[in-house]
Amino acid sequence: MKKYGSGVLVYKESSAGTFNVGDYIQSIAAQGFLGEVDCYINREEAALYTGNSIKLIMNGWYTHTRNNNWIPSEKIKPLLISFHLNSAAASTILNEEAIKFFKKNEPIGCRDQYTVNLLNEKGINAYFSGCLTLTLDRFRAKTTSRSGIYIVDPLYNYPSFDYLKNYPKGIFRYILNGNIFKLNKVNKHMKNIFSNSLLNKATYIQQVIPGKGLTDNDKFEIAKDILQKYSTAELVITSRIHCALPCLAMGTPVIYINGFDSFDDTCRFEGILELFNRIDVDVNSGKFTTNFSFEGDKINENIQISNKDNYLKLAMSMKNTCNNFIKEI
Numbered sequence: 001m002k003k004y005g006s007g008v009l010v011y012k013e014s015s016a017g018t019f020n021v022g023d024y025i026q027s028i029a030a031q032g033f034l035g036e037v038d039c040y041i042n043r044e045e046a047a048l049y050t051g052n053s054i055k056l057i058m059n060g061w062y063t064h065t066r067n068n069n070w071i072p073s074e075k076i077k078p079l080l081i082s083f084h085l086n087s088a089a090a091s092t093i094l095n096e097e098a099i100k101f102f103k104k105n106e107p108i109g110c111r112d113q114y115t116v117n118l119l120n121e122k123g124i125n126a127y128f129s130g131c132l133t134l135t136l137d138r139f140r141a142k143t144t145s146r147s148g149i150y151i152v153d154p155l156y157n158y159p160s161f162d163y164l165k166n167y168p169k170g171i172f173r174y175i176l177n178g179n180i181f182k183l184n185k186v187n188k189h190m191k192n193i194f195s196n197s198l199l200n201k202a203t204y205i206q207q208v209i210p211g212k213g214l215t216d217n218d219k220f221e222i223a224k225d226i227l228q229k230y231s232t233a234e235l236v237i238t239s240r241i242h243c244a245l246p247c248l249a250m251g252t253p254v255i256y257i258n259g260f261d262s263f264d265d266t267c268r269f270e271g272i273l274e275l276f277n278r279i280d281v282d283v284n285s286g287k288f289t290t291n292f293s294f295e296g297d298k299i300n301e302n303i304q305i306s307n308k309d310n311y312l313k314l315a316m317s318m319k320n321t322c323n324n325f326i327k328e329i
Contacts, residue, residue, distance in 0.1 A: 004077060005038035007054040010216045012044055012064070019211040022242030023060065024223035026082070029132040029246075030057035033322040040216050046072035057322060059083060059111070059132045061268075066092050071101050079325040081109035081318060082132035085118055087267045094122060102126075109321065113270035128271050129321070130314030133242055136249040137315070141231040146252075149202040149301060150229065152238035155186045155259045155281065156208075189259070189286040193279060194237075195300035205229070207240050235303070241268070244276055249315065253305050255292075259283055275311045 008031045011023045031037060034057065041049055041056055044065040053075050059082035063070045066089075072078050080102070085093060102108055102124045109129030110116045119126035190199060205226065211219065227246060230236055236247050236254045247254035256276035260266050261283045281288045294303050 003053070005052050005054040006034040007039045007041040007049075007056045007076070008034060008037045009043045009056070009058070009060065010040040010219075012042060013211045014208075017210055017212050018208050019214075019219060020242075021207040021209065021219070021223050021226055022240055024219050025136075025227065025242050025246060026060045026131075026133055028220065028223055028227070029082075029136050030059055030322075032135065032138055033057065033319075033326055041072075041076070043070060045069050046076060049073045049075055051075060053077065055079070055326070057081065057132070057325070061086060063089060063093065068095070068097050071098060078105055079322065080105055081129050081321055082111045083108055083115060083129075084111040084268060085115045087114070090118055094118070099124065109318070112268055112272060114267040129318055130275075130311065131241065131245050131272065132318055132322075133245040134249050134275075134311050134315040135319050135322075136227065136246045137251075139227045139231050139246070140250045143232065146232055146234040148229070148233050149198065149235045149237070150205055150233050151190075151199075151202045152205045152236060152243045153207055153240050154190055154237060154257050156239050157260050157265060158186045158283075185286070189281055189288075192286050193257075193281070193288055193299060195296075195298045198299065198301040201301050202237070207243060235301075235305070241272060245272075245311075248275060248307055248311050251307070253277075253307060255279060255299075255305065257281060275308060277305055277307065 008027045010027065011019060013019045034055070038054060039051060043060065044063060046056070047069040049072065055077050056072060056079070058072070058078045058080045061084045099122050102119060102122070106125035108119055108124060108126040110119065110126050111129065111131045113128050116126045116128050207226070230243065230247055230252050231250045233252050236243060236252055237257065238244050238254065239257045239259065244254050244256045254277065256273070257279045258269070258273060259281040260269070277292045279288050279290050292305060
């Protein structure tokens with residue numbers, strides 16, 4: 001019998017030198033099934049791997065490269081689950097070599113229904129699995145005592161001063177597309193939805209942060225530390241799915257703010273948005289609706305909210321699939 005080691009995905013930093021903590025949270029979810037791993041595999045360079053034979057759970061967003069280097073080498077036995085193929089990349093990624101790879105490794109578990117439909121259209125057996133971060137219940141706090149409200153990247157698709165701080169050249173893009181006039185909309189909309197007392201009490205967290213000087217091990221530790229914070233929070237408010245989904249798994253009350261209007265963003269959400277207590281915000285007017293009830297005209301820090309439990313079936317199915325993958329090889 002062929003013996004396999006194991007690997008887990010890591011990620012290139014952006015051109016601005018930042019990294020997305022949510023990517024590493026997704027890899028932590030995969031690592032939970034693999035145990036201690038033998039190596040890190042860069043998501044964009046899996047084709048270049050020449051080491052010992054390994055097993056690799058390929059979950060997350062594919063991909064930011066425009067070549068086929070994301071397709072793993074023959075030294076890697078993959079499980080494709082919680083897989084997202086974005087509309088911005090689909091036309092270049094779904095080439096003959098990629099389709100052959102998908103067919104060899106079907107069925108493909110997809111993070112969203114959009115990806116399922118894309119692959120099905122190419123004759124590839126694919127199904128909606130949900131996101132692997134729904135299996136992060138091992139981070140669930142052992143104490144029943146919760147404290148702290150965290151607001152994590154609310155409406156981060158809006159133009160922001162934080163983005164310009166990390167990527168100052170972005171001001172030219174803001175000027176060209178007219179977003180320079182929208183710089184204060186996040187604060188305006190948040191004050192329209194939430195009470196001042198809640199906004200003042202909250203701790204604010206960003207999940208896209210500078211990566212200069214950090215190793216992948218450092219980034220994993222940052223991700224674990226953030227998960228520990230979320231696990232004991234009394235409430236988390238976010239527009240990051242890789243904050244909201246782990247909160248579901250950890251039993252932390254979470255509200256997801258949906259203010260996305262571009263298809264590259266919204267294509268990620270089909271099948272996922274139904275899992276959350278959700279606020280839908282009109283990008284222009286700031287008017288909002290919720291799929292849960294609350295007292296008064298604004299949400300305050302005293303809100304008592306319970307998460308939906310419709311994610312549990314997805315989480316159990318993914319656990320079974322990943323555990324079977326490990327046992328089989």
